[in-house]
Amino acid sequence: MARVLVTGSADGIGRETAAQLIALGHEVVGHARNESRADDLRAALPGIGPVVTGELASLAGTTALAEAAVKAGGYDVVIHNAGISGRPARHLTVDGMEQIFQVNVVAPYLLTALLPRPARLVYLTSGLESDGVVDLDDMQFARKPWHGMRAYSDSKMYDVVLAFAVARRWPEVITNVVDPGWIKTRLGGPGATDELPEGAETQVWLATSDDPEAVRTGRYLKRRRVLEPNPAAREHAIQDALLAECERLTGVALPT
Template sequence: MALILVTGASSGLGRDTAHALADDGHDVVVHVRNPSRLTGAGDTARWKGVITGDLAEVDQIRDVARQAGGFGRFDAVIHNAGVLHSPDVSTVNTVAPYLLTALMDKPARLVYLSSSMHRTGSTDLRRLADGTASYDDSKLWVTALALACASRWEGTTSHAVDPGWVPTRMGGAGAPDDLAAGHQTQVWLATGHDVTPATGGYWYHRQTQTPHPAAQDEAFQARLVQELERLTGVSLG
């Protein structure tokens, strides 16, 4: 049994991931922006805990990390929360995973949600701070962050996952990919299965793929981490 945090777990892939983990007997802590979104019967009772906070607000991201600290060291953290069309896209999709990673005790396993759309993202990191970032940009950056964290700390692995274009509220009813497969790779990576590569993989439906070249470029990773450190005032360590 593992202690696992899933961010953005009130709906969509985050909810499916959290439910699958709980069904398998794991202790699941869910993060939600608004606890009123937990409306299902027994929706709160089945969780080890519920953490609340708006990941579009830096002060609240810090508070989410503080709340998470009350549970001790997690076995896995799944950075699932994301937005598609929002002026907060870089904060929610990139800055929040960075800050939570930097501020929390390092888990055994880190899993970051990417997207196939990261392949058309920009490497212009000025967009992180000036409000012009696109969803594609933010997913390139979080993919690079995931791979930058790989093998960074002894005892911690890190992977990025493309869940596919699935019919969630974000993906839309007409999305062609398999909804069930959309969360299965995250569950698999978070629960300690032997995988190859052991860290630093970019995954789609439990198979590795080659991400955007910048995501694997150590120089770009270093520039990204440096810019995130400058913006937040928090070192990745």
């Protein structure tokens, strides 16, 4: 039995991931933005273990989440599922960061740096990562014109960059990144084409299977198939630049 932390498990793909893990007999620690959503999660999944709370659009909230997760116990696997979609206008968080970048990129970086290393890490991206553009001088659209879906695509590309950077820095941790598909959830929207169980199955497999293909590291997958990511994600200089920027923004270095 594995012990798995799933961020953003109050609804959507995260809740489905938790449900599939529980059905397979694993212990799941859930995460919700606040206590109200935590109560909803407990009601929806009676078999879930502790549920920790923390707002990922805040450095203080993400740090509090990490502290609560540490107190809840050790983990064999952490699945970085939480994320937000494009926004019609650029919005700054309490920390002065662009919201999509902070929630989708900075928060999983900070949690990775603050939590004890698990045996396996899984990050979620999107097929839109292929449209992402590296702009190391303006990752947060502070100067260039705002485009919500471009900001989202960039953030999902940076998630792949982050996963590959962690896989390179921590070779003893099996680290992969997953495109769940265009899933019929609130985030996916009314035009989504793929069913909810499909959106969680690969993460569950990577988290728990002893299949030789599930215990390889540093890959980008969809439906258990290895895909080629945005070429920028393979560049060590870009990986190092992203880690350096996240360290600058958070004041926390990725442990070596």
